Amino acid sequence: MRAHEAGWAHAEDGARGPAWLREPADTNALVEHLWSRTAVKVDGALEIGGVRVADLVAEHGSPAYVLDEVDFRARAAAFRDAFAAYDVFYAGKAFLSTTTARWVAEEGLFLDVCSGGELTVAERAGVDPGRIGFHGNNKTVEELTRAVDLGVGRIIVDSFAEIERLAAIVAERDTTARLLVRVTAGVEAHTHEYIATAHEDQKFGFSITSGDAFEAVRRVLAAPGLELLGLHSHIGSQIFDSSGFEVAARRVLALHARVLRDLAVEMPEMDLGGGFGIAYTTQDDPSEPAQLAAEMTAIVEHECRALGIAAPRLSIEPGRAIVGPSMCTVYEVGTVKQVALDGGAVRTYVSVDGGMSDNIRTALYDADYSCTLASRASQAPPMLARVVGKHCEAGDIVVKDEFLPADVAPGDLIAVPGTGAYCRSMASNYNHALRPPVIAVRDGATRVVVRRETVDDLLATDVGGMA
Structure with a gap:
C-alpha cells in the first residue's frame, strides 16, 4: 500500500x-x-x-464492554495449569477492576500492577499483597512507601534512583523489600514500534550491554534491607512465537550466571515477562499456553545446561492473553x-x-x-x-x-x-x-x-x- x-x-x-x-x-x-x-x-x-x-x-x-466470565477464568486457569512450575502474574494494566482482581486470585494467579492506582484496586479487592508484583519506570516515593508498608511480594526496580529510594524507605522502617531488577536484553520483538520494549533506546530497565544491569544488581546487594530475588525481562507485546524469548533468555541468563560467578550470589527467580499474542483477525495465529510453556521451559533448561547453572524459578506475566479475547x-x-x-x-x-x-x-x-x-x-x-x-x-x-x-x-x-x-x-x-x-x-x-x-x-x- x-x-x-x-x-x-x-x-x-x-x-x-x-x-x-x-x-x-x-x-x-x-x-x-x-x-x-x-x-x-x-x-x-x-x-x-x-x-x-x-x-x-x-x-x-451502548456502547458497552461485554466480559465473558467463563472465558476469563478458563484462560487464567489454562496459563496456571500449563505453567504449573512457574509463578503466573496477571498483568493488570491490560484491564483491572476489583472483580477481575478477585477472579485472578480465585484462579490461583498472582497479580502484577504498575501504578499506585492499580495497587489500590488490588488492595480493595482483597488480593494478598504477598502475591502482588509492582512495576513502573517512575514509581514515586509515596507509591514505593505504600508498597513496602503493604508487604508487596516483589517490586521490580527500574532505575538507580529507585534503588536509592527503596533503600531509604526500608531503612527508615527497619524492614525489608523483595526486588527484581528489570533489564533490557537488546531484543526487539516483531511487533509495532510503540509497544516493543526490550530494545536499548527506551525508558524501561537497565541495559545488559552497557553494564548498567550488573551495576544495578551490585547496588541492590549492597543495600541493607533490599532482598534481591532475580532479574526481570520483557521483550514486547502481541508476540506469536518463542524466538524472541529465546534470545532474551540467553542474554538474561548469562547475566544471571555472571552474578553467580563474580558476586557469589545465586538469585532464586527470573521473570520472562508477558506479551503473548491473541487473535484479533483471521491473520493471527497465537500459540496455546501449553505450547508456550513447553517451548519456554526448554529454552531456559537448554541455556542453563550450557552455562552450567541451576535453573531459577520462572515467572511470566500474561494480561492480554487472558482478558483480551x-x-x-x-x-x-x-x-x-x-x-x-x-x-x-x-x-x-x-x-x-x-x-x-x-x-x-x-x-x-x-x-x-x-x-x-x-x-x-x-x-x-x-x-x-x-x-x-x-x-x-x-x-x-x-x-x-x-x-x-x-x-x-x-x-x-x-x-x-x-x-x-x-x-x-x-x-x-x-x-x-x-x-x-x-x-x-x-x-x-x-x-x-x-x-x-x-x-x-x-x-x-x-x-x-x-x-
Whole structure:
C-alpha cells in the first residue's frame, strides 16, 4: 500500500481491503477463534454467556464492554495449569477492576500492577499483597512507601534512583523489600514500534550491554534491607512465537550466571515477562499456553545446561492473553455512508456510537480488529465496510476493514471481539464522551463490573461552576 500524506486512514488502496482479508461465505457466522468461548449466534443474534447482546444493550445501553466470565477464568486457569512450575502474574494494566482482581486470585494467579492506582484496586479487592508484583519506570516515593508498608511480594526496580529510594524507605522502617531488577536484553520483538520494549533506546530497565544491569544488581546487594530475588525481562507485546524469548533468555541468563560467578550470589527467580499474542483477525495465529510453556521451559533448561547453572524459578506475566479475547464491545450503528474514491472505488463508512474514546488502539497502534452484525440475521451479500466512531478526528476508526451484510443500517448492533486488553484501561473522555460500562455475563445473567460514566461524573472535576 502506497503512503498517503494524510496517513494510513486515507489511503485509497484500502477500499479493496488488505490482502489477507477474505470475503466470508456467511456474514452471519462467527469466526470462532476470535471470540470468547460462550459466544454464539442464535438465529443471527449474538449471545454471550447465555445473554442476548440485544437484551444486554436494552438494559445497560451502548456502547458497552461485554466480559465473558467463563472465558476469563478458563484462560487464567489454562496459563496456571500449563505453567504449573512457574509463578503466573496477571498483568493488570491490560484491564483491572476489583472483580477481575478477585477472579485472578480465585484462579490461583498472582497479580502484577504498575501504578499506585492499580495497587489500590488490588488492595480493595482483597488480593494478598504477598502475591502482588509492582512495576513502573517512575514509581514515586509515596507509591514505593505504600508498597513496602503493604508487604508487596516483589517490586521490580527500574532505575538507580529507585534503588536509592527503596533503600531509604526500608531503612527508615527497619524492614525489608523483595526486588527484581528489570533489564533490557537488546531484543526487539516483531511487533509495532510503540509497544516493543526490550530494545536499548527506551525508558524501561537497565541495559545488559552497557553494564548498567550488573551495576544495578551490585547496588541492590549492597543495600541493607533490599532482598534481591532475580532479574526481570520483557521483550514486547502481541508476540506469536518463542524466538524472541529465546534470545532474551540467553542474554538474561548469562547475566544471571555472571552474578553467580563474580558476586557469589545465586538469585532464586527470573521473570520472562508477558506479551503473548491473541487473535484479533483471521491473520493471527497465537500459540496455546501449553505450547508456550513447553517451548519456554526448554529454552531456559537448554541455556542453563550450557552455562552450567541451576535453573531459577520462572515467572511470566500474561494480561492480554487472558482478558483480551474474553471481552467484546457492542455498538449501535448511527449512520451508513458511501464515499466515492478515485478510480470508481467506493468506501462504506459505518458509524457507531463509540470510537477512539473506548478503543484507542486502532488510531494509536494501527491495530486491526474484526466485527459482526450482532442484533439480527441478514440474507444480504457481504459488503466491505469501515467501522468508524463518532469523534471529531479523521483517525477515529474502530475496524479498518471488515465484511458486513450490505443491508447494515442505523439501529443495528455491531460487536467487535478481542477488546478486553487496553481498551477500557486506555479509554478517555475525548470530546467529553462518557466511558462505557463493563458488563460481566455468565449463565444467562449480567453483572455490572464497572458502571457507565454519567454526566455528573464528567462534570465532577470541572470546578468552574455555573456561569
